[in-house]
Each structure stands twice: as structure tokens, then as C-alpha cells.
Amino acid sequence: QVQLVESGGGSVQAGGSLRLSCAASGLISSRSCMAWFRQTPGKEREGVAYFYRLDGRTYYDDSVKGRFTISQDNAKNTLYLQMNSLKPEDTSMYYCAAGASWYFCQSRDYYAYWGQGTQVTVSS
Numbered sequence: 561q562v563q564l565v566e567s568g569g570g571s572v573q574a575g576g577s578l579r580l581s582c583a584a585s586g587l588i589s590s591r592s593c594m595a596w597f598r599q600t601p602g603k604e605r606e607g608v609a610y611f612y613r614l615d616g617r618t619y620y621d622d623s624v625k626g627r628f629t630i631s632q633d634n635a636k637n638t639l640y641l642q643m644n645s646l647k648p649e650d651t652s653m654y655y656c657a658a659g660a661s662w663y664f665c666q667s668r669d670y671y672a673y674w675g676q677g678t679q680v681t682v683s684s
Contacts, residue, residue: 562586562673564656569678576646576682582639582656582675590614593665596630596641598652598680605655609641610665619666624650646682653677 568580580596588594590613599605609630610619618630629642639656659672 562588562658564658564673564675566654566656566675566678569654569680571681571683572646574646574648574682574684577642577644578646578680580641580643580654580656580678580680582641584637584639584656584658588613588637588658588673591662592658593660593662593671594632594639594656594658595660595665595671596639597655597657597668598650599655599677600652605668607666607668608654611639612662612665614662643680646680648682648684651680651682653679 563585565583593610593612595610596608597605598608608621608624609628611630627645631640655677656675657671660670664670
């Protein structure tokens with residue numbers, strides 16, 4: 561059974577930084593993707609950053625390119641999202657996800673495992 565536990569959310573002023581962590585337990589295929597999604601009330605959950613575990617390839621939504629960095633610590637089985645130059649529009653609940661194959665890495669519906677989320681609030 562795979563479990564994902566996010567941490568690191570909080571409140572920050574615009575221009576500030578936060579680092580989110582996702583601690584994973586259970587067996588996650590090395591030939592799969594992990595990702596960060598975010599969702600605000602009344603809106604669909606959207607993908608922010610994606611990480612292919614086999615070779616470390618990364619993909620980003622245009623809204624966060626150059627500001628966010630997704631990475632993984634294999635030894636700790638932990639996924640990270642470093643968020644810099646935060647904007648008020650980044651305010652959202654952020655979710656860690658795992659289990660999509662490479663072909664569907666950027667497809668929300670193909671992620672089998674989800675964390676409970678961590679709130680990020682950016683004030684202007």
C-alpha cells in the first residue's frame with residue numbers, strides 16, 4: 561500500500577519561497593512518475609510539476625517554469641517542490657501524486673496514489 565504525506569506548506573509574502581516535501585512509503589515503480597498538483601476551491605486540480613523516477617526527467621506547467629523545481633531524494637524516498645518567487649496566484653492546496661506511467665506522466669487521471677494535501681498561501 562502506497563502512502564504519500566505532504567508537508568512544508570504555509571503562509572508567505574509574494575516573492576518568498578517555500579519547499580514542499582512528499583514522504584512516500586510502500587512500493588512505487590521506478591518506471592513511473594511522481595508529480596505535484598494544486599487545486600483551489602471551484603477549480604479543477606491542475607498539474608504543476610512532474611518527475612519521471614527512472615531518469616529524472618522533469619516537466620513543468622508554463623505558469624511555474626523558472627520558479628519551481630521538482631526533485632527527488634531516492635535515499636529518503638521523498639519528493640520535493642522548491643517554490644521561489646511565489647505569487648498570490650500560487651495560493652492553493654498542493655497535492656503529491658504517484659503511480660502514472662511515463663506515457664501518461666502529465667495526465668492527472670492516471671495517478672493512482674494521492675496525498676492529503678498541504679496549503680500554500682501567498683499574500684501580496
